[in-house]
Amino acid sequence: MxxxxxxxxxxxxxxxxxxxxxLEGDSISAAEIRAKLEAMDxxxxxxxxxxxALSAISSTPQNFHIAIVEVSSSSSQGGFKFLENAKDLPIxxxxxxxxxxxxxxxxxxxxxxxxxxPLSEDKLxxxxxHVVHKAFSSGTSILCESLKPxxxxxxxxxxxxxxxxxxxxxxxxxxxxxxxxxxxxxxLSPGNDKYPAPSTPQLMHGTRLLDDGDCQDQTNCSTEKESxxxxxxxxxxxxxxxxxxxxxxxxxxxxxxxxTLAREEVDLVDASKGESIASLHTQKRKVLSNPDKNTKxxxxxxxxxxxxxxxxxxKKMKVDWTPELHKKFVKAVEQLSIDQAIPSRILEIMKVExxxxxxxxxxxxxxxxxxxxxxxxxxxxxxxxxxERIYCVQRPIMAFPPYHxxxxxxxxxxxxxxxxxxxQTAGMHxxxxxxxxxxxxxxxxxxxxxxxxxxxxxxxxxVLPVPPxxxxxxxxxxxxALLNADATGQTFTMPQSSLEHYPAEEVVDKVxxxxxxxxxxxxxxxxxxxxxxxxxxxxSRQGICSIPPRSSKGSN
DNA sequence: GGAGAAATAT
DNA sequence: TATATTTCTC
Numbered sequence: 112m113x114x115x116x117x118x119x120x121x122x123x124x125x126x127x128x129x130x131x132x133x134l135e136g137d138s139i140s141a142a143e144i145r146a147k148l149e150a151m152d153x154x155x156x157x158x159x160x161x162x163x164a165l166s167a168i169s170s171t172p173q174n175f176h177i178a179i180v181e182v183s184s185s186s187s188q189g190g191f192k193f194l195e196n197a198k199d200l201p202i203x204x205x206x207x208x209x210x211x212x213x214x215x216x217x218x219x220x221x222x223x224x225x226x227x228x229p230l231s232e233d234k235l236x237x238x239x240x241h242v243v244h245k246a247f248s249s250g251t252s253i254l255c256e257s258l259k260p261x262x263x264x265x266x267x268x269x270x271x272x273x274x275x276x277x278x279x280x281x282x283x284x285x286x287x288x289x290x291x292x293x294x295x296x297x298x299l300s301p302g303n304d305k306y307p308a309p310s311t312p313q314l315m316h317g318t319r320l321l322d323d324g325d326c327q328d329q330t331n332c333s334t335e336k337e338s339x340x341x342x343x344x345x346x347x348x349x350x351x352x353x354x355x356x357x358x359x360x361x362x363x364x365x366x367x368x369x370x371t372l373a374r375e376e377v378d379l380v381d382a383s384k385g386e387s388i389a390s391l392h393t394q395k396r397k398v399l400s401n402p403d404k405n406t407k408x409x410x411x412x413x414x415x416x417x418x419x420x421x422x423x424x425x426k427k428m429k430v431d432w433t434p435e436l437h438k439k440f441v442k443a444v445e446q447l448s449i450d451q452a453i454p455s456r457i458l459e460i461m462k463v464e465x466x467x468x469x470x471x472x473x474x475x476x477x478x479x480x481x482x483x484x485x486x487x488x489x490x491x492x493x494x495x496x497x498x499e500r501i502y503c504v505q506r507p508i509m510a511f512p513p514y515h516x517x518x519x520x521x522x523x524x525x526x527x528x529x530x531x532x533x534x535q536t537a538g539m540h541x542x543x544x545x546x547x548x549x550x551x552x553x554x555x556x557x558x559x560x561x562x563x564x565x566x567x568x569x570x571x572x573x574v575l576p577v578p579p580x581x582x583x584x585x586x587x588x589x590x591x592a593l594l595n596a597d598a599t600g601q602t603f604t605m606p607q608s609s610l611e612h613y614p615a616e617e618v619v620d621k622v623x624x625x626x627x628x629x630x631x632x633x634x635x636x637x638x639x640x641x642x643x644x645x646x647x648x649x650x651s652r653q654g655i656c657s658i659p660p661r662s663s664k665g666s667n
Numbered sequence: 668g669g670a671g672a673a674a675t676a677t
Numbered sequence: 678t679a680t681a682t683t684t685c686t687c
Contacts, residue, residue, distance in 0.1 A: 454669080454670070455669070472671075
């Protein structure tokens with residue numbers, strides 16, 4: 112079939128003029144369906160006998176783009192003969208009988224869809240999708256002659272790559288042109304192959320949900336929305352569709368930063384807002400059609416390659432808080448102090464390109480949440496922060512009880528990871544498990560290396576001495592009998608003289624509880640973190656005059 | 668308009 | 678379930 116320029120011109124209004132073969136045994140039903148189809152400017156040829164219909168498509172295949180065939184109970188073949196002998200055409204089977212077996216048989220025999228009667232306008236409106244799908248899913252050599260013009264027309268209309276060009280993964284789409292499809296609700300839906308099977312509304316639900324779900328009219332592309340937060344710095348965020356972002360003009364190497372975007376999803380635009388979904392589907396097809404190229408980065412999922420030539424107005428960027436990025440974050444928080452750390456200031460300090468205040472705020476929220484989760488053991492942090500890392504040595508001596516006095520200290524090493532790590536390996540989980548104390552390290556005592564015998568069984572964990580194996584910290588009546596051991600197994604005996612003057616548990620509890628109940632406030636000692644001396648001084652101020660001498664390792 | 672919490676999405 | 682994003686409230 113020769114397709115003329117005139118034909119192309121006609122297809123400008125695609126799918127108007129779509130040629131539909133209607134095989135329907137009931138004349139009344141046929142008339143109704145035909146009327147509906149013609150109301151949509153489809154050209155309908157009605158047949159009541161499938162042999163006649165088969166003859167027609169055999170003699171004049173160019174006259175039919177799609178067939179709607181009733182599973183007839185009156186016909187001996189029930190319409191299946193047509194289905195089996197007209198495989199070149201996309202065939203939609205219909206029936207009043209909603210029997211699953213019949214539906215499955217139809218599909219198994221090659222029907223593109225089964226529509227339950229009655230056929231509403233909604234059901235009929237989008238049957239053209241099957242034509243497009245058939246045209247694009249079939250190889251040129253086996254493509255039904257009648258569908259070639261459809262394909263060619265669409266290729267021209269949408270500036271889709273030709274078969275030869277598709278490997279180039281170059282898609283340029285005229286959104287305005289493609290926007291005409293929005294009148295038909297959907298264009299091409301994502302699916303399993305290059306141009307996956309479309310569906311009429313009956314089967315379009317999933318796709319529709321997908322669209323609706325992402326069609327939020329919000330500028331959640333923070334890079335764009337909050338560009339003012341970037342301090343005017345050059346953008347170097349590694350985006351997954353750099354050329355989609357007009358702000359990002361640096362080279363991939365330049366764009367590489369410690370902040371990576373795990374995902375940058377192109378927002379599906381809402382047709383109801385006058386934006387074309389065609390561009391979206393084009394991008395989706397693009398992704399699907401070239402998975403290798405688009406999955407070259409492990410952190411990138413479902414993205415459009417750099418060769419994408421269209422510029423969607425909105426996109427989502429998902430920040431991957433890598434250990435390095437988190438490290439920067441923690442550093443900024445530390446610099447500001449947790450009390451003063453607000454997203455905008457953190458962002459200012461971090462100076463990470465592309466990172467937005469929202470990103471930081473979110474992360475800060477999580478950061479604080481984790482702090483609260485570990486709240487019951489927050490007091491541990493005070494001791495972990497002690498200069499010279501004397502916490503585990505000091506703590507029992509100081510007799511600061513755990514928040515729950517009968518609580519057994521975790522046998523597992525205390526590995527707070529909501530902190531800064533200088534050697535944290537990439538990909539390591541940076542969040543601590545609930546219940547582990549937070550460590551806000553400072554440079555001078557930051558240790559991120561396993562030391563033999565230190566219960567440091569993982570990289571990236573601060574090395575902490577091991578608590579005594581049997582009991583919680585001794586600070587009550589049993590204290591004299593208890594020893595504390597450091598990681599090397601050395602134990603420390605509490606000097607008896609000190610124990611005699613040991614403060615009452617209530618007193619200690621009061622101090623501790625006050626401190627841990629308001630972690631956002633400066634610690635009672637007025638220091639953050641408190642130095643050992645400050646703690647001692649404060650205790651002294653509170654009447655705890657006799658403090659066991661500071662033990663050093665191996666002081667037994 | 669920013670911060671923070673809650674709700675929602677992935 | 679963990680984490681990121683979005684929305685809502687102040």
